Amino acid sequence: MRPLAAVTARLLVSGGPFEMETAEINGVATRVWKNAPPHMRSIVESSAEHGDTAALVYGDERLTHTEFYRHTAAMARRLLDDYGVAKGDRVAIAMRNYPEWVIAYFAATSIGAIAVPLNSWWSGPELEFGLTDSGATVLVADRERIERLGEALERLELSLIGVRAGELPEGARSWDAVLGEPGPDARLPEAQPAPDEPCTLFYTSGTTGRPKAAVGSHRNLSTNIVSGSFSRFRSLMRLGLEMEEVQAYVDALGPSVVLCVLPLFHATGAQTVMLPTLANGGTLVLMYKWDPEEAMRLIERERVSAITAVPSMISQMTASPRLGDYDLGSLMVLASGGAPAAPALVSRTRRSMHEMLLGQGYGLTECSATATTNGGSDYLLKPDSAGLPVATVDIMIVDAAEQELPPGEIGEVWIRGPGVVHGYWQRPQATAAAFTGGWLRTGDLGRLDEEGFLYIVDRATDMIIRGGENVYCAEVEAAVHEHPAVGEVAVVGVPDEDMGEEVAAVVRLLPGGELTEQELADFLAPRVAAFKIPSRIRIVTEDLPRNAAGKLLKKRLKQEYGWSAAERG
Incomplete structure (x- = not known):
């Protein structure tokens, strides 16, 4: 080679x-x-140059690049004129992978607003948190997400645009009614987003049990x-x-x-x-x-x-x-x-x-x-x-004293480059802990070989990746603890051939407490997204193993319950 x-x-x-x-x-x-490209707007503008080539396909629906441009331009105009969306305002998107998701994203970012994609697997309370935390003024959502939010929509001070949603709450408008029929004269409203201005808030779970929004620029x-x-x-x-x-x-x-x-x-x-x-x-x-x-x-x-x-x-x-x-x-x-x-x-x-x-x-x-x-x-x-x-990115492996390690040595992976976001939305302490001098502290353990290839040997503490979905144990543990019969809980990731990892939990009941595995799963259903609910649950009455500092010994738990090797549940 x-x-x-x-x-x-x-x-x-x-x-x-x-x-x-x-x-x-x-x-x-x-x-x-x-x-x-200097900004998201330029991607939309270039679509007009690609003409009749298909841009979006969903089932039997097709939008050419020209139509994609016109729909995006028309929706951007509606956000500006009908909803008063200005530079820096947040527009939340909560729906399946519909064409409207793509159009809403580019319509918002093309006028300098900030798109806030929300996890469509989230429960109602989780969606409400994302909307409140981001301070979104407009929500573009499909029927299922609207139903999950339910009465919370009355508490939230935002405008709702319903996508493929049927009957809508009072005051909401359907996507089709807002968009209208984009004509050949549709043009993006005037705007001048700068490369390093924020354009997205992508939520990522945190070890505190609350998601954090990464502030991404154009x-x-x-x-x-x-x-x-x-x-x-x-x-x-x-x-x-x-x-x-x-x-x-x-x-x-x-x-x-x-x-x-x-x-x-x-x-x-x-x-x-x-x-x-x-x-x-x-x-x-x-x-x-x-x-x-x-x-x-x-x-x-x-x-x-x-x-x-x-x-x-x-x-x-x-x-x-x-x-x-x-x-x-x-x-x-x-x-x-x-x-x-x-x-x-x-x-x-x-x-x-x-x-x-x-x-x-x-x-x-x-x-x-x-x-x-x-x-x-x-x-x-x-x-x-x-x-x-990639050529614009630097990877550094550091030890506990934050000193760079030579090839072959295992340490924390640090990343520097133009993709590193500007911090966490309204989380100054979390930002200071994760970002320093342009470097991102990933929390992942890895090593570099002599050619510069990166090898990840462990992931951030207490994170489970289930079929590509990040699950943080602290968040699930907090939800389990809400049950009145629970004394303590340890959530761990266990190997799984299909999903990569599955979520497992060992739960110690309080004296006199009663709880079955199915009852716990049912209890968690309205509190966390379905992919976070443990698929392997053990109900115990003895104390869970801890070290002298009181930290749960999760590795020992995995060994005791046979979860250190792949298990079929």
Whole structure:
């Protein structure tokens, strides 16, 4: 394979598509992509240039890039004129992966407002918290989210736009009524968002049990558009191709058709799937919910060329008995995102599907989803690695004294680059704890090899990744503790072949307390999202093991209950 340094030098040549420059962000000199879109508005404006190419596909519904521009421009005008949305105001989005999600996002950010994607799996109280915490003035939501909020909508001082919702609460308006019929003269309202102004609040769970909103700027998000192309070029050029050959290959393929199987409220779904697809004139095919057979049907029907999915989705698709019934020949890129893929899954995918580019990456909401990428031949050689940092990103491994460690040594992973967000919304202490001098302290443990490939060896304390969904134990423990019969609880992640991890809980009852596993699950249902409810529950009466400092010994609990190895529940 061609040496990494030679490939990188060729890609970063002055005047090329991957030229870098230095920008001062929050007082820190930062390498940035010179040719990245300056803001979300520019992505919408470029859509008009892609004409009749499909931009959004949902079921039998299709919007061309021209129609996408007109719908977004019309909704931006309505937000401005009808709802008084101004620069810096928050517009919350709570719904399934509908076309309206995409349009609402770009309509808000194109006029300098801040889009607030809310987790559509959240319960009513969780949604209410996100709306209150963000101070949203407008909520765009579908029927299910409106029903979950219920009477809370009366307490919230915001305007509601209902999407595919049927009968609406008093004072709310339907999406169709607000949007009207966008005509050929629809134009975006005048606005001048700056690259480092905030444009999104993506919520990420915290160890305190309350989600925190990462404040993302236009530059944070647009960085991913160039970083994705850079990574693709780097992996192909490592095989010996010249830059011009890769460009000719990409041009011959034409715009990508990307199946969006991840929720758009996730940084991965919105920032590494939606944004690059639309910015490059591609087609985003949306799914109502994940179903492996439906995914294969859509790949065949729409000639899908790329998918980014969590490992459990890839596993279900490759294990489907109907895998051979569909023509999947158009699929050229299959990437793992949201959770690390086991090397065994990589091998299984290669055996069961045709030759394609496989890959995965590493990132957090706090670094706008992408820090490292591992694709092509690198991924096949090092499937257990999270990959190489993109050229604008620095990765440093530090010890407990925050001193940089040499290659091979395990320590905390720190990230610096234009994707690192500007902190947490209205959380100065949490911001100070996680961000320092342009660096993001990830809380993840990892190491770098001699070539600069990153390996994650452990995750942030008490975090479970269930099918790509982050679950923080403290949040679930707090909800369990609300039950009057509970004395103490320990929530842990246990290995699972399908989901990667499942949520498990050991609950000690108070003397005289009575509680069954099903009763606890029913108790939690209205309090936390369904994916956070433990699927493995043990009810005990003895004290849970703790160390001398009173800290729960969760590793010992896993061993005692046989949860240290994969278990079928």
